[in-house]
Amino acid sequence: MKQIYIAVLSIAATGFLHSCVPTQQIKEIKPVVLPATYNNSTDSSNSALLSPQELFTDPHLKQLIDTAIANNYDLQMALQRIRIAQSDVLLGNGALKPRVDASVVSALRRYGLYTMDGAGNASTFMLPGKIVPTNLPDYFPSFQSSWEIDLWGKLKNRKKAAVSRYLASTEGKNFIVTNLVSDLAIAYYELQAIDETIRIIDETIALQQQAFEIIQAKKEAAVLNELAVKQFEAQLINLQAFRISLQQQVIETESRINLLTGRLPQKIIRSKTFAATSLANTIKAGVPAALLEQRPDIRQAALLVRATKADVAAAKAAYYPSLNITAGIGYQAFRPDLLFQTPQSLAYSLVGNLAAPLVNRAGIKAAFNTATAAQQESLYQYSKTIVHAYTEVYNGLIRADNLKEVYRLKTDETTTLSESILVAQELFRTGRATYLEVLYAQQNTLKAKLELVETRKQQLFTSIQLYKSLGGGWR
Structure with a gap:
């Protein structure tokens, strides 16, 4: 009779607690509906499926990427976070079994x-x-x-949350790899661009030196005055100072690459053919829906939503006996x-x-409210990550098209201005142009050449960033 009384009392307490369980609902968030295509493109090819070794053609860059993946400190720390998450899974699994x-x-x-x-x-x-x-x-x-x-699934949901966070930490590691490959490739091509700029500056210095000698000879022959000599001399000094600043940029960029590869500062071996630098394939975006599967940060956000959902279920089960x-x-x-x-x-x-908790359940209620708010936050973060990813790809595709046209025009401009130097020099020799016109022609040509290098560099950067935005680089 006593046992029956206790059982009835337990059932009554359970019913009472069930009626006291909070019914706080997660606020519904309007799902992000991605367009069917990018700019009405029907090509479903996706460059994100290519590995870095398949995308990049430069052997030195490939070797640097392998070194970075093996030695990068951020990546090594991410691997330790994965091990921590694995331990949490083992802990959750152990809680379900007798001790x-x-x-x-x-x-x-x-x-x-x-x-x-x-x-x-x-x-x-x-x-x-x-x-x-x-x-x-x-x-x-x-x-x-x-x-x-585990009558109410509290321990099971805690294990489910731990598994989801473990998988999320793995995706977090993949996202670090994606960013690492992108940052390393950008730094490498920036180093090549600086090398190309130094080459152009050296060519210009040689031409400027010849022009300076001609101006000096004309000054000695009383054809020109000292002002012309000083103008060309100042331009020559300016170029020499600019070259020194470029050498400093080389040192800093090499150090940035070495930091990404987990090494102390040292010389970076690289190709010297920046003008001919290209990727193995033109970056293709595929369809927007592929972002949900290809982008590690979106996959990570989705897993964290799953984890916080399990947290809410476990926190709710704490109200029951x-x-x-x-x-x-x-x-x-x-x-x-x-x-x-x-x-x-x-x-x-x-x-x-x-x-069963009957009195002073503030701690349980606080844990439940915290879990609910965390799930709401994770839903917002998931939607934000999707919108951010699509925007990155959308902007990158348009930027790539525009830079292609800019590069074509800058190439024509550089060719035209290079020809203008020869014309200005010839006119100057025959006395039909002033030394200032020669100087302006050289300055404009130099500016156009440097802008062409910058445009080519931006093209490469855009392709790399687009590759990263699509979720490439971690395979």
Whole structure:
């Protein structure tokens, strides 16, 4: 009858708690609907499926990428975060199973004589003719077990959250690889662009030196005055100073590459053919829906949504009663020689504990509110990540098309201005042009050449960033 009363009371408490469980709902967020295509393109080819070794043709860059993936410190730290997440999965899996411990207890007890135990022991025979001693030894080797029965899925959801976070940490590592490949390729091509700029500056310095010598000769022949000489000399000095600043940029860019590869500053071996630099394939975007599968940060955000959903379920289950079963079995005696006598020294226990929170549930409520807010945040983050990814690709595709046209026009401009130098020099020799016109022609040509290098560099940067935006680089 007593057991029935306890069961009825437990069922009533469970019903009461169920009625008190918060019903806070997650605010619905309008799902992001991606367009079917980019700019009405029907090409479904996706460059994100290419590995860096397939996309990049420069052997030196390929070697740097391999070195960076092996040694980069951010990537190594990400791998440690994955191991931490693996441990959380093991912890969640272990919570679902019974725990068994081996225990050996050796004790000496003395009960007060004016207590129930002390008074009872003083008149109790442990063995024929032997009363329980005042100082009572106790030896108890045993196996102890405890197990929380997952009635409401609390432990299962905690494990599910841990698994989702483990998978999310893996995607986080992939996202680091994507950014690492992109940053390294951009730095490498920037280094090549600086080399090309230095080459152009050296050519211009050589032409400027020749022009300076001609101006000096005309000044000595009283054809030109000192002003012309100083103008050409100042331009020559300016170019020499600019070259020194470019050399400093080389050092800093090489150091940035070495940092990405986990090395101390050293010389970077690289190709010297920047003008002919290209990728193995033109970057193709495929369809927008592929971003959901290709981008590691979107995949990571989706897994975190799944994890926070499991957190909410686990936090909600904390309102319900928990059932714990504890058990133990072993041998217990007051003398070692009596310890393993069966069944006299055999001791065991089996306890079922059904406990439910009734009063002062502020901690449980706070955990539930925190989990709910975290899930809401993760939903917003997921939508934001999708919008951000699509915007990156959309802008990159338009930028690539525009830069292609800019490069064509800049090439024509450079060709035209290079021809103008020859015309200006010829007119100057025959006295039909001033030295300032020669100087302006050289300056404009130099500017156009440098802008052409910059445009080519931006083309390469845009292709790399588009490759990253599509989710390429981590395979």
